[in-house]
Amino acid sequence: MLTRGELRHPRLSTLDLVGRSVRAVRPVGKHLLIRFDDDHTLHNHLRMDGAWHLYSPGARWRRPAHQVRAVLATAERVAVGFNLHDLAWLPTSAESRLVGHLGPDVLDPEWGAEHEAEAVRRLTADPGREIGRALLDQSVLAGVGNLYQTEVCFLLGRSPWTPVAEVDAVRAVRLCRELLLRNAWHPEQSTTTSLRRGTEHWVYGRRTCLRCGGPVSRGCLGSGLESRVAYHCHHCQP
Incomplete structure (x- = not known):
């Protein structure tokens, strides 16, 4: 039960949220749904x-107070939301109004064969589309950001500009889920299994490929407000 809300x-x-209890917290991509009793x-x-931090009561917050948008506290823990966007209070039955347009969430705790099949169906719906842009489309697969699409393309051995038709779509979806699950419970984002500084990523943000040592190229994926910086290794991703 919340003692501060x-x-x-x-x-x-x-x-005023005091006296209410949180019964579930569900992420859907970068959307977070906190369900009350x-x-x-x-x-x-x-x-x-945006970010949520968990603290012990009385502990010093690691971000400035002017960034705080929500404080939810019990007798044992304090959850502080910093730089949260698009805050809304709505009936739980109406959540689909805000997240119903999104594709399957790769971190959905109920993920199963049906979720994978739907993600693959959405990913392959436009065979000529660039795989990097398709993976970033939240209506295809919710939760994949630019770092992960970059590293998934590397592990697929294809550049981000490769048409979806030339990629193993099932493996792409499985890699997305594998990498995000691997990093779900710690703040570091490693796609190589290593947390040692400078070895966390294969090509993302790098000048040389961690695997072959060759140069990593930087390009632009998409255009306008939706454009993203794309990295790839010419040797490992022909």
Whole structure:
């Protein structure tokens, strides 16, 4: 049961959450759904800079107070939401209004064969589309960001500009889930299984390929506001 529950948001500042209990927390891509025992949900979107931290009562927060958008506390723990975007309070039954357009979430705890098959179906719906752009499309597969699509393309042995038709779509989906699951419970993002500085990624953010030592090229994937920096190794990703 919450002993403190404040939301620092113009539309929700008068909502008092004290006395309510959180019954579930479900991520859907960068959306986070916090479900309460009164059949309501607190929705927030992390975007690029949002984060939730867990503290012991009385512990010093690691980010400045002006970034705080939510404080949810029990007698044992304090959850602080920093730089949260698009905060909304809605009936749990209406969650699909906000996340119903998204593809299967790779971190869904109920993930199974049906989720994988649906993700593969969405991924291959446009065979001529670049695999990098398809993996970044949240309506195809929710939760895959630029770092992970870059590293998945590397592990597939294909550049991000390769048409989907030339890629093993099942393996692509499985790699996305494998890499995100591997990093789900710690802040470091390693796609190589190594957490040693400078060896966490194969090509993302690197000048040389961790596998072959060859040069890593930087390019642009997509255009306009949706453009992303893409990395690839010419030797390992022909």
